[in-house]
Amino acid sequence: MELPLVQAQPAPILGIDLGTTFSLVAVFENGRPRVLPGANGDPLLPSVVSFPAGAPPLVGREALARTSLDPARTVHSVKRLVGRSAADLGPDLASLPYRVVDAPGRALAMVDLGDRLASPQEISGLVLKACRQRAARALGVPEERLTRAVVTVPAYFDDAQRQATREAARLAGLEVVRMVNEPTAAALAYGLDRQGASRVAVYDLGGGTFDLSVLELQDGVYRVLSTCGDTRLGGDDFDRAIVERMAGEIRAKTGRDVLEDAGARAALRMIAEAVKRRLSGAEEAEFVYHDPAAGIAWRRSIGVIEFQNWIAPLVQRTLDLGARALADAGLKPEDLDEVVLVGGSSRVPLVKAAVRGWFGRAPHDRLDPDQVVALGAAVQAGVLGGQLQGTLLLDVTPLSLGIETAEGGVARLIPRNSAIPAVAQEGFTTFVDGQTAVKFTVVQGEREMGRDNRALGEFTLRGIPPLPAGMPRIQVKFTLDADGVLRVSAREEKSGAATQILVQPKHGLTDEEVERMLRDAWTHGETDLRARRLADVRAKLEIVARAVEKNLGVARKALERRALIRLEEAWEDAADALAEEPAETGDPDRLKGILDELEEASHPLAEELMNRVAAAAVRGKRVEELS
Amino acid sequence: MTAAVADEDPFRVLGLQPSYALAPEALRSALLRESLRWHPDRLPAAGAQGRQEAEDRMAAVNQAHAQLADPIGRAEALLARAGAPMPRGTDHVSCPGALLAMMELKEEIADGRAAGDAARMAAAARNLAEQERRSLGELAAAFAAWEAAGAPPDKARELHARLAEATYLRRTAQDLARGVAAA
Numbered sequence: 087m088e089l090p091l092v093q094a095q096p097a098p099i100l101g102i103d104l105g106t107t108f109s110l111v112a113v114f115e116n117g118r119p120r121v122l123p124g125a126n127g128d129p130l131l132p133s134v135v136s137f138p139a140g141a142p143p144l145v146g147r148e149a150l151a152r153t154s155l156d157p158a159r160t161v162h163s164v165k166r167l168v169g170r171s172a173a174d175l176g177p178d179l180a181s182l183p184y185r186v187v188d189a190p191g192r193a194l195a196m197v198d199l200g201d202r203l204a205s206p207q208e209i210s211g212l213v214l215k216a217c218r219q220r221a222a223r224a225l226g227v228p229e230e231r232l233t234r235a236v237v238t239v240p241a242y243f244d245d246a247q248r249q250a251t252r253e254a255a256r257l258a259g260l261e262v263v264r265m266v267n268e269p270t271a272a273a274l275a276y277g278l279d280r281q282g283a284s285r286v287a288v289y290d291l292g293g294g295t296f297d298l299s300v301l302e303l304q305d306g307v308y309r310v311l312s313t314c315g316d317t318r319l320g321g322d323d324f325d326r327a328i329v330e331r332m333a334g335e336i337r338a339k340t341g342r343d344v345l346e347d348a349g350a351r352a353a354l355r356m357i358a359e360a361v362k363r364r365l366s367g368a369e370e371a372e373f374v375y376h377d378p379a380a381g382i383a384w385r386r387s388i389g390v391i392e393f394q395n396w397i398a399p400l401v402q403r404t405l406d407l408g409a410r411a412l413a414d415a416g417l418k419p420e421d422l423d424e425v426v427l428v429g430g431s432s433r434v435p436l437v438k439a440a441v442r443g444w445f446g447r448a449p450h451d452r453l454d455p456d457q458v459v460a461l462g463a464a465v466q467a468g469v470l471g472g473q474l475q476g477t478l479l480l481d482v483t484p485l486s487l488g489i490e491t492a493e494g495g496v497a498r499l500i501p502r503n504s505a506i507p508a509v510a511q512e513g514f515t516t517f518v519d520g521q522t523a524v525k526f527t528v529v530q531g532e533r534e535m536g537r538d539n540r541a542l543g544e545f546t547l548r549g550i551p552p553l554p555a556g557m558p559r560i561q562v563k564f565t566l567d568a569d570g571v572l573r574v575s576a577r578e579e580k581s582g583a584a585t586q587i588l589v590q591p592k593h594g595l596t597d598e599e600v601e602r603m604l605r606d607a608w609t610h611g612e613t614d615l616r617a618r619r620l621a622d623v624r625a626k627l628e629i630v631a632r633a634v635e636k637n638l639g640v641a642r643k644a645l646e647r648r649a650l651i652r653l654e655e656a657w658e659d660a661a662d663a664l665a666e667e668p669a670e671t672g673d674p675d676r677l678k679g680i681l682d683e684l685e686e687a688s689h690p691l692a693e694e695l696m697n698r699v700a701a702a703a704v705r706g707k708r709v710e711e712l713s
Numbered sequence: 714m715t716a717a718v719a720d721e722d723p724f725r726v727l728g729l730q731p732s733y734a735l736a737p738e739a740l741r742s743a744l745l746r747e748s749l750r751w752h753p754d755r756l757p758a759a760g761a762q763g764r765q766e767a768e769d770r771m772a773a774v775n776q777a778h779a780q781l782a783d784p785i786g787r788a789e790a791l792l793a794r795a796g797a798p799m800p801r802g803t804d805h806v807s808c809p810g811a812l813l814a815m816m817e818l819k820e821e822i823a824d825g826r827a828a829g830d831a832a833r834m835a836a837a838a839r840n841l842a843e844q845e846r847r848s849l850g851e852l853a854a855a856f857a858a859w860e861a862a863g864a865p866p867d868k869a870r871e872l873h874a875r876l877a878e879a880t881y882l883r884r885t886a887q888d889l890a891r892g893v894a895a896a
Contacts, residue, residue, distance in 0.1 A: 264754075304745065307745050307748065307749070309744075309745075469754055469757075470754060470757055471757070472757045472758065478748060478749060478752055478754060478755060479754065480748055480752070504775070504779065505775040505778070505779070506772075506775070507753070507768045507769075507771050507772040507775065508772055508776065509769070509772040509773065509776055510776070565772065566772075567753075567768050568752070568754065568771070
């Protein structure tokens with residue numbers, strides 16, 4: 087009676103490393119993690135999806151083979167687009183052979199296939215689906231039974247990127263039972279057979295992302311102390327450094343810009359990647375590019391020293407981020423027992439040498455850098471499946487979470503590198519007399535690094551009793567679960583008014599949304615944007631005008647005559663404009679001009695008020711007693 | 714429910730003997746012990762409610778650990794236990810002397826930045842770090858003396874001024890670090 091017994095076993099949880107360049111799938115069985123090879127025996131599945139016209143999409147090697155043939159419809163490195171807008175991607179876009187646009191009316195990157203737009207979630211979902219099929223074949227289990235997975239993401243992925251990855255898995259029919267940070271997964275695989283206590287740094291340089299995590303290992307408990315990284319730094323950038331130089335030289339010699347052609351971009355990138363790989367062992371490699379149609383026959387020898395000079399700034403950046411992770415953990419390089427190299431790009435000799443120089447001794451490079459993350463994902467699958475009792479992973483949140491305050495600053499509730507699950511509370515109050523609603527914007531990131539700071543979502547607490555500004559007591563609570571999913575609630579303590587949200591990032595989407603967006607694409611986008619802008623400008627102008635009005639008495643006493651006249655005129659203009667430009671149909675540009683002038687004109691008043699506050703504090707008086 | 718957990722005494726959450734001079738090793742083993750007990754991954758068979766409870770409990774453990782790992786957080790926890798919690802948002806009011814000194818330092822750093830004088834900025838930042846160290850040292854000594862006297866609740870309030878100063882210095886240093894990074 088073998089059949090019923092097999093069916094009685096729970097289907098294994100898959101461990102999937104969804105990489106920029108390659109993906110792998112592994113399972114935990116018989117006390118060990120094991121990577122599952124494809125039908126061709128290769129454990130690496132290229133993370134490439136090609137959309138041949140009039141045929142189902144191809145994934146993996148078959149898709150990779152179409153890179154130069156059908157560049158505009160063959161998508162590689164889609165991980166760079168996940169949870170991002172076209173504007174976020176900036177210079178990355180120009181080097182891609184396929185076209186990326188924002189979804190109409192939204193900050194959401196999509197691949198333009200010509201006849202339709204494909205979301206990064208859909209494309210990543212096809213890669214995950216291929217992983218699932220591969221596992222089903224290797225394990226001899228029907229695909230429908232493989233429904234749960236541990237999926238790894240770069241430690242430095244933000245909330246939007248994580249949610250988008252989860253959506254991709256859903257499209258592939260997989261529930262993500264845990265998202266594990268890639269360097270942490272690597273540490274799980276690294277520590278599997280180790281006893282005792284040690285401190286390690288995992289240096290993870292993949293195709294498109296870099297992470298450095300510092301961990302403490304003790305008796306099966308893996309505790310992450312800090313993590314730091316860059317989701318836009320990886321081996322792809324090494325390839326690009328070669329491509330840009332070669333294209334520049336070809337342009338200088340022939341006057342032709344080969345990068346204008348998508349097919350040539352794809353071909354150059356593949357040649358560059360091959361050159362990079364050869365330079366990991368050889369002193370020099372030939373870069374050969376022929377395009378008879380364009381009359382280009384290019385042959386150039388690249389020396390390893392030359393290549394190292396090109397990528398040195400990128401490698402230095404990884405070391406700078408590593409130094410920050412160590413500082414956050416309160417450690418120095420000599421406090422580490424080992425640095426573990428992970429990710430295919432850590433094979434580059436300059437990277438190894440740089441890490442050795444930083445750490446003061448040879449890094450640990452005996453794990454297969456391509457497989458170790460997938461193996462670690464399978465270990466965590468073993469933990470969650472109850473097969474590995476003594477192992478526990480304690481991870482941190484990579485980026486600070488906070489609330490944008492009325493003044494435009496950020497109140498951080500959960501600082502970066504806080505252990506998860508985490509809970510935090512902070513008190514807020516109103517800004518204007520009689521205010522009955524407060525809008526909160528939830529943000530993620532370190533403010534001093536602009537491009538990493540992202541607005542995750544907004545919510546409004548209503549029903550606040552109309553009290554003088556500063557009187558209501560609003561408690562905002564953040565709860566971050568073991569998966570890093572954030573829940574936010576707010577409560578006014580006097581009235582009990584409460585609101586609660588699960589933060590839905592603005593980069594997320596549902597399938598229905600994608601379809602709807604495509605349908606009414608260009609009809610509403612423009613008006614939506616204008617309405618939002620109008621509402622924002624109006625609200626801001628109202629706040630500033632009211633603050634000025636409240637303090638006109640101070641202004642009349644303290645300000646110099648010309649400044650006072652300017653302020654009063656700007657304030658009157660603002661009051662008129664607010665009356666004349668209604669909330670639905672007003673002209674945002676006019677309001678913006680008036681707002682700018684009012685802000686400018688109120689500077690002397692703001693300074694005067696600040697001075698009073700500071701002076702009061704020095705005298706030991708309570709600030710509130712002043713006004 | 715979670716709010717109650719979050720307000721709990723962090724020493725009790727981690728099963729530790731209250732003391733300002735808490736050994737880092739003791740704190741760490743308490744964290745590991747409580748994590749093995751409460752982390753949701755350790756309870757894969759728990760239902761939704763059990764899992765939520767584990768999440769809340771583990772979040773409280775992490776919060777308690779973060780608070781006790783920080784000397785200022787530790788001081789606040791001890792004062793709260795003694796029935797003399799530090800009033801919120803009053804640190805700058807309780808130490809006008811420090812405020813004045815800090816405003817001068819801030820100005821010095823702003824001037825240094827305006828003049829593009831990195832050495833001047835660095836000197837001011839060092840000065841600030843030095844004051845922060847001194848203040849934390851005095852705080853530790855004051856708590857040691859207080860605990861040696863049996864941690865009398867009626868004397869707890871006398872520690873407020875020192876704690877206020879240390880808190881204020883730290884915040885100023887953080888603000889400056891952010892400002893310098895942004896510049």
